[in-house]
Structure formats: C-alpha cells, structure tokens
Amino acid sequence: MSFWAAALFAFLALLLTSVLGGLYTIGVFRKRAPNEPPLDKGFIPWLGYGMNFKKNSTEFLKRMWKRHGDIFTVLVGGNYLHFVMDPCTYRQIMRESKEKIDFNTFGSIIVLNAFGFPTTDIHHKIVQIASNKYLSGKNLTALNQVMIEKLKTVFIQRQGSGEEKKSWQQDGLFRFSYKTIFQASFLSLFGMDPEKRVEGKENPKNYLTQCEELYEAFQKFDRLFPQMALGMLDSIGKEKSNKLKNYFWDILSIKNISQKYEVSRWVTELVQQMADVGMTEKMQTQFLLLLLWASQANTGPAAFWILAYLLKHPEALKAVKEEVEKALRETGQEVKPGGLSINVSLHTMKTPLLDSAVEETLRLTAGSIVFRSVMQDTDLKMADGKEYTLRKGDRLLLFPFVALHTNPEIYSDPHTFKYDRFLNPDGTKKEFYKNGKKLKYYTLPFGGGTTMCPGRFFAVNEMKMFVIMMLTCFEMELVNAEEELPPVNESRYGLGIAQPEPCWIRPWPI
Template sequence: MAVLALLGLLAILLAILHFGRCRRPDEPPLDRGLIPWLGHALEFGKDAVKFLSEMKKKHGDIFTVQAAGKFITILLDPLSYDVVLWESRSKLDFNPYARILMDRMFDVRLPEYDPNEEKAMLRMTLQKPNLSSLTKAMSFNLRTVLLYDPSIASRQWKEEDLFHLCYSTMLRAGYLTLYGNEMKDYEDVASQTKDQAHSLEVYNEFYKLDRLLMKAARSSLSAGEKKKFDSIKKDLWELLSVKRLDGRANRSVWLDSYKQHLVDLGVDEDMQTRAMLLQLWSTQSNAGPAVFWLLLFLLKHPSAMAAVRGEMEKTLSRKQTTGQVHEISQEKLDSTPIFDSALNETLRLTAAPFITREVLQDMCLRLHDCREYRLRKGDRLCLFPYISPQMDPEIYEQPEIFKYDRFLNVDGTEKTDFYKGGEKLKYYTMPWGAGINVCIGKFFAVNSIKQCIFLFLTYFDLELKDPKAKIPDFDKERYGFGMLQPEIDVIVRYKLKEQ
C-alpha cells in the first residue's frame, strides 16, 4: 500500500509538472523551478539579490518566476521603468499587495482602502507648509533623546552598538515628533524625562517586533514565533492606543489628519490603534538604518568625514552648545551638496525596496527598446532598482564602493547625468520609489537624517572601537522592504565634547 501511495504521489507531481503553466510565445521567459507550486520561493526569500542576479544572467532583464504559487514578472531595465510607474491603475495597481502585507504584518484591514488616495490626503501634512514645524519639532525631540540623556552627561566615553544607537535615536525622536509629547513644553525637564522613558519603551517593543516582521510578511513564522509576534503587537497596541494618543501634547497635523481619515473610513478604535502601529513602521523604520550606514561609511572613510564636517561647520557658521537649541533653517538644510551626495551614495548602496504591482487584467508591456511582452491577469510585476540601476556597473564605476562625491559635479553642484546603453537615465537611483508611489515623507526624512548627523558630529566625539572592523554584510531577508539592516552590529565609543 505504501508503494502504491508513493507511486500515486509521484504521478500527481508529474502531472502538475506536465500540465502546469507554460510560457506563451509573447510572454517573458518563464522559470518555474523544480518544486511544484513552491517554485523558487526559498531562493528568492533567502537572498533576493543573488537569486535575481542569476535569473538575469540566465534570462535577460525581464523574466517570470514562480514562487509559492504566485507568478512574478521581474523587470530590471531602468530605461523601461516609466512604463510601469505611470501605467493606469486599472491595469497595474499596488493596492491589492498593500492589503496583503497590512494584514499579514499588522492585522490591519481597512474598508475602502486606497493607498493613493491616502497618500494624496497626507502629502501636505509632511511637506510644505507643515514641513517647517515638523523639522523644528524633530530638532527638539532629537535633543531630548540624544543630548539630554543623563547617561551621557558625565562626558565619559560610552560604548554602544552603532545600529542600536542610530535606530533608537531616530525612531524615538520621530515617534515624539509625529505622535506627540507627554507635555507641551519641549524644554521642561520633567517633560523631557517622561518623553525619554516613554519613547524608549515604545522603541524597545518595536525593535522586538521588527526582528519578526520580515518572516510575517512572507508568512514563514513558526508557531512559537507567531505567538511571540502576536504578544508584542498587543503590547504595542496598548502603547499606541488612540485614546492614549488623544491625550498627548504637540501632536502633528499628520497624526490628527490620519486619525480623521480612519474615522471617515468607518474604522473602529481597535482597528485605528492597529493602523497607528502600521504607520509607526511605515514612517520610522528607514531613517534610523540610513543614519547608521551613513555614519559608518563616514567613520570608515576619513576623507568623506572631513569633507562633510567642513561643509557642516561652514553651513552652521556658529558655535553650538548643548544647553541651547539652535534651529537650523530650511535654507541651510538645503545648502549641503557634499552631505547630499554622501547621503545619496549611502542610499544607493543600502536602500533595496521592491516596487510591486498586481496585474489586474491581461495586458501588453512595451519596453523602452520596443520589445513587447504579454502579462497575465493575476500575476505580479516587480521592479528591483537595487540591482539596476543602483548596483549596475554599466551605470556606476565600482558600484560596490562608497564614494562620497559620486553625486557631485566638478563644480560642486549635484550630478544627475548617468547613462546606460548610451542613454541618459531618468531613474539612476530609487531609494524613495518613483512615479505615483514616491515616498511622501521624503523631505521630512532627509531633514531628520541631516539633523541627526549634524548633532552627532557637532556635539560628540565619535569613533569606532575597532578602527579595522569591517563593514558588516546585509541581513539578506530585508531585501525588498526598504532600508537594509546589518547582519551584525558595530561597536562605537562616544562622549559629549568639551564645550
């Protein structure tokens, strides 16, 4: 009987392989993998860069792979990205995939949810005319978290993991800026103490959640991990309950607008609270890692550090003291071409989001070189700018190397001319996305990153504990979800400078 059962199973598997999906003449190359239904899911999830680079060598810059029952077409020609980014939402839409991730990762289900409508509604809350007030609030909150911590007041050297330091600083200050403070007066010592304690509690719980989020997104949590994941979310929902947030001072326009948006959708308080955790991740999960990588690159490249410090000192043009808050004007924040180049280079090397669309109807995809391919309804289309353009050796010489001035012209202005196949690229680096789904918080995020780096370099002596420490590899499971994180941390020593 066992032999008959085994033969039956083999027959079923052979039937699946024989009668499964086949490539039609006008479709991209199809690679289903050897395992029925599962396809290439394991290789894809283990190391997307390695897997997709191998597929590109095998099939070219467009191909379709099977992964866990889904057929995903990958496009890696940056000259053709526009045809995807600006295609009608009746054909290609991010909405269905967004709903899947929101449910898997945060148990958020919103009726009539439209991410594009939501972005349009929230855009002005994170940009002008509200950008100035957000930037000023971020300045105060960064100082609360970073400068007014009693543990560093002694001006003694302190050792800490750099990633933890940066992630904690940016998430806590960003949380206080968007979600509000314990009390209205930023400079009240009691208020600062409460903000330090509460924001640290939020960060510690969030960091535990963050360790499991990628597995949740891929539905690969073990039973034990799932139980732990659900418990952490409940703790965070308590910290971020809308009733609790309603009582906070200095709430941002963004927070009040988002809550009203949820009310307008008819969402109950429980789901509103879950959405607040979703937004904490959406707004705060990338800035901290960006600060980490930029500081690490500067510490490992003394010429880059000297150039950024020189520009910073010239731009600020006055002595800073820890006891007084000096607001950095938007004009000064916008007058840092060397810093901007170093940041752009950092993001080129470490930002690796997928740009994903669901194919809502059978359609023709016409590429830049006039090739045409048919896409099937129900499939998924994915761009991965990290492979191309960002790490493409045809576009960037020695793309794996950090060159702080890569985005500077000889005259010191921003360099925007990059080429592939002899043609100038519209999209030569894409850490913020592009098209209708470009990050609406980009300007606030850049201001916040600059302020944090300025604070570190102005007020602290900062050095690697081991100057010979290598730049760590990436945590490969993070490919596709924004900023990459290090596989291991790097220890630094820092202390307040003598003023």
C-alpha cells in the same frame, strides 16, 4: 457495466481530474505563450525557485538576469513573478494605469497580515492627501523644527551632566543611531503624555525612558515583520507578534493619543479622516501601529549606515563636517562646545555634499522591491523596443538594488561608497545614463510612481538632521577602525533599508 465497476470508474475519473487539476494549479502545465517573457519554473512543482530566492535573492536574480536577459518570469511559491531588470523601462511601468498594473492589491495583503485590518482605495487616498499636505512644504519645515528639538532633548540626556559629560561612552553604532532617531521621531509624531510631566513641567528623562521601552519592543516586532507580512509565522511567532501588537495597541489607543499633547498634525488629521470614513477606534489604533512601523522601520537603519560610512571614510567625514559648519556660519550661527544651541534650518542651509552622501548611502543600502499585481493581460514595451505580454494574475517586480543601484553600467565601482558621487566638479547635480539613455530614475530607495513613500522627504531630513547634530555635538571614533563594515541581514531585502550585524563606536561629547 456493474454498479461497482461504474463506481470505480467514476472514482478513478474524479481522482485523475483532481490530480490533473492540482498539477495545473501548481504550474506543471504552464507553457510560455507567444510574446511572453522567458519562463523558468525550476525543477520543484509549485515551490519553483522559492528556496533559491529566499536564501539569496540578489545572487539568484543576477543568475536569472544573465541567463534570460532584461525580463524573465520565474515560479516562486506558486506565484509567477515577472522581473524587469532594465531601469530604462522603469518609467514606462510607473506610468501604467492601475487597471492594468496595481500596487494596492499586494499592499493590502501585507497590511492585513501584519496589522490586522483591510485597507481600501479610500484609505490609500487619505494617506496620500494628508502626507502631501503635512510632509512637504511649510508644514514639513515646522515638523523638522519639532524633530530637531527632540533630537536635542535626546542628546542632552545622552551627554549626561557633571563628570559624565566628558567621558567616553561606548555603544553599538546601530543601536545608538536607531534608538536616537526612534526616540526623537516618536515624540515628534505621537506626542507626549501629560502624566509624564512633573509639577506641570516637562521631564525629558520620563519621556525618553518610555521611548526606550517602546524601542526595545519595536525591535522585537520588526524582527518578526518579514514572516508576519507574508503570513509565514509559526505558532510561537504568532504568539509573540500578538503579544507585541497588544502592547502597541494599548500605547497607541485612540483614547491615549487623544490625551497626549504636541501630537503632529499629520497624525491627528489622518486619525480624524479615518474616523470620518467609518473606521472603528480599534481599526484606527491598528492603523497607528502601521504608521509607527512605516515611520520608524527604515529611518533608523539608514541613519546608522550614513554614520558608519562617514566614520569609515575620514575624507568624507571631514568634507561633510566642514560643509555643515560653513552652512551654519552662513545662517549666522557658530558651532560652540556642546553644539546644542544651534538651530538647524534645512530649508535655508545648502549642503550638497551631505545631500550626496545621503543619496549614496540609500543607493548602497536600500533593498526595496517595487511590487505590482497584473490585473489584466498587459503588453509591456521595453526600452529596447521589444514587447512582452504579461499574464493576468501574475506579479511584476522591480529590484532596483540589483538592476539599478549596483549596476556597473550606471555606476563605476558600484559597491564603493563615494560621498560626492551625485555631484559634478562644479557642485551641480550629476545625471546618469544607461546605454546612452538618460535615466529618469537613477535611484529608487522609496519605491516609484504614485505609490512612492509619502514620508520620503521627512525621512531624508531626519537623516540629515541626525548627521548634523552628531557632527556638531560629538567627536566620534570606531572602536575597531580596521574592521570592515558589517554584513547585512539579507532576509530583509524587499522591505527597505538593510540591517547590519553589530559594530561599535565611542561618541565623545564636544
């Protein structure tokens, strides 16, 4: 064989190897192995069902569920995703060891893409310990009291003074709810600037003006977040996100935070613990932006939805308002015009109807995906007794919104808001079943297992405090009472609470 013939043969062999290697990498040759879930790769190499999943994830999963059953594997953008659609199996998955099925691997990628720093198991442990300490029990009660005072401050400024106090103020319901929660929560968690005081006294207007600017910037940041988290921003998006990050990093710099007063103990301890394990001040500041996003991105939208559902269902609004007023009277308080003199003590107030309305709201609007990485070949036993092998390197996903929250086998009229759905006629908590089996998890708005959102109790309390204050401080009406509730932005499914298109209210100060 001549040199050129040998060279040509070697080149063709290398080309063939490269092509075959590339085809293998993008999944062309992957076959369903014995005991593995049904495999559906679609018709487009590597991309698979990526476009279908991105366009409408809920409808796509319903089709796959109907086609393949309670567990299936689909190819999405080069990744093999196992979806488990039987909520009776969720508990088994939540209890699986992290050596087999791990959340932190995927979570670290999201944090790195969006906030710019790598996290470790140590960081996750610090957040868990500090959150358990300060976002539950007596410390949570203390934080609730701070939050209610900040809500009062926001409402006082919104009510205005003089002639402004008794006039209709039209506002977008989403913006009204989200901005109110954001302003009060930011001041509760991240404190106030000394320079915003006037002659040594607090000037709420100055604080809230700054918070309003932060809110507007946060909205821009949050709109970019889905693409940012997945590393899919184009050059223009990257430029915008970097500009916004620099803005927040300046506001949340360790130097600035250290000079603020009334910073929550949860934030100060987290910062100190991160410093103790070697985080630089830059990384600590990046971490504070993560805390800001995690504490604000879902609570404001959730506050919007519960207010919207109550306004659209007058019987629910009336029942919850009567319950709140009764609970206040039982704690020795009277709702007077203005309502801002009340002391909302959630640990002493019994509000089962409001609790049920909050849970119903989260059931209908929480679109979080529970995500796990398969760290080694793992056998998963389903609730029906069948066993499947999950392949190392794949992903395991639960989408409770489809498989659990809106499952007609579990909830009657699953897309209808029923404020008392979670209560029995005697006022006790209702239990839920599927195929005759009692469900351990009948809603999962905050994820599940050891990686469940550590701020969930504070988030729910924020919603309840917001509703209580709205019911005692304002009479409200929708500008267009006949209009249906707005559709949701489906691009945010997987990241938490759905966000709506605009609708309007007129809040009337009592």
